[in-house]
Amino acid sequence: MSKEHHRTASFILFLLLAYAGLWLLFGVGRWLAIPFAMDPGVPGGKFFLIGAAWPSISAFLAISFHEKRRGLGVLLRRALAWRFSPFWYLAAILIPFAVNAVNSAVAVVFMGATAPADWFVPAFGPGFLIFFLLFNGFGEEIGWRGLALPVLQRHFGSAGGNMVLGVLWALWHLPLFWLKGSFQYGDSIMLFVLLLTAWSLIIGVLVNRCRGSILPAILFHESANAIAFNLRYPGSMMGYWIWILAAGLAVIWMPKPWFRWPGQPD
DSSP states (O other): OOOHHHHHHHHHHHHHHHHHHHHHHHHHHHHTTTOOOOOOTTTTTTHHHHHHHHEEEEEEHHHHTTTHHHHHHHHHHHOOOHHHHHHHHHHHHHHHHHHHHHHHHHHHHHHHHOOSSSSOOOOSSSSHHHHHHHHHEEEEEEEIIIIIIIHHHHHHHHHHHHHHHHHHHHTTTTTGGGGSSTTTSSHHHHHHHHHHHHHHHHHHHHHHHHTOOOOHHHHHHHHHHHHHHOOOOOOOHHHHHHHHHHHHHHHTOOOSOOOTTTTOOO
């Protein structure tokens, strides 16, 4: 079996493990009637930590099964490569702040929104926040951007692969929409899919420009999460359109072909 077939097989097993693991955690939590919260000090909190790391755990298991130790070494060396322009480190951190700043300005100037009295309302203490952001970033991105993205881009093109990944990434969170205590509880699933697909396209530019490294993906992911966990800003539905516009602009920076069909010759 060729390296490409091994990696595709690893991706399929990874996806099955990632989805099955989160649904299993969800089922066990519901069966035991555990109240969930993103704090390891309360009942159910440790389930969030397991779930946050599950995509990368699934990636390690899948590659260990299909590609053995050599495959793990290749994944980690490429995914954790850090020698690229500092511009991309800054871009990964600042893009979420820039988009949310534009969203806030539009909401105040054109939508009649009022700026909040307190912008900074931390959901966690600083120690746990830093730990969780790093833990969550490495816990998800080695799987999604380290293993899954190269396979999907090879089959669907750079833009197409990132769009497919955005949908898969978003739907993986589905159990959280029924878990009291999670940040997704009660939100719109469709809007969440739309948002993460836009994020995925932007992250795809960062990863491709940094030769497959997941480090800018982690920085973007956790910059966006830090904003969600700590900042209260005036926003509106227009914010989703601003993210879509940013994602559309990001596609211009992606390598071609942007779209392709599986099996299409190179």
